[in-house]
Amino acid sequence: MPIRVLLDRVLLERRMSLTELADRVGVTIANLSILKTGKARAVRFSTLAALCRELDCQPGDILHYEPGPADTGFEDDEET
Structure with a gap:
C-alpha cells in the first residue's frame, strides 16, 4: 500500500498516548491501533x-504517499 500512516510520530511529538487520543476522538483504541499500524483499508x-x-x-502530517513500482492505481474503486 503506497499510503503510510505516521500516527506514531505525531503522537510522540504531541506526547499523547493512543488511549488519550481515542478518548478525545471517540474512536476505540482497537480501531486507532489498526490505523496506526497501517492495516486500515479506509478512514472516514x-x-x-x-x-x-x-x-x-x-492530514498530510498523519498520512504520507510513497509511490512504488507496484503502485498501479486504486485497488478497489468502491472505497474512494
Missing part, C-alpha cells in the same frame, strides 16, 4: 478531521 473523513483537530495537525 470525519475521523481524519477529528484526529487533526485533537492533534492540531493537517
Whole structure:
C-alpha cells in the first residue's frame, strides 16, 4: 500500500498516548491501533478531521504517499 500512516510520530511529538487520543476522538483504541499500524483499508473523513483537530495537525502530517513500482492505481474503486 503506497499510503503510510505516521500516527506514531505525531503522537510522540504531541506526547499523547493512543488511549488519550481515542478518548478525545471517540474512536476505540482497537480501531486507532489498526490505523496506526497501517492495516486500515479506509478512514472516514470525519475521523481524519477529528484526529487533526485533537492533534492540531493537517492530514498530510498523519498520512504520507510513497509511490512504488507496484503502485498501479486504486485497488478497489468502491472505497474512494
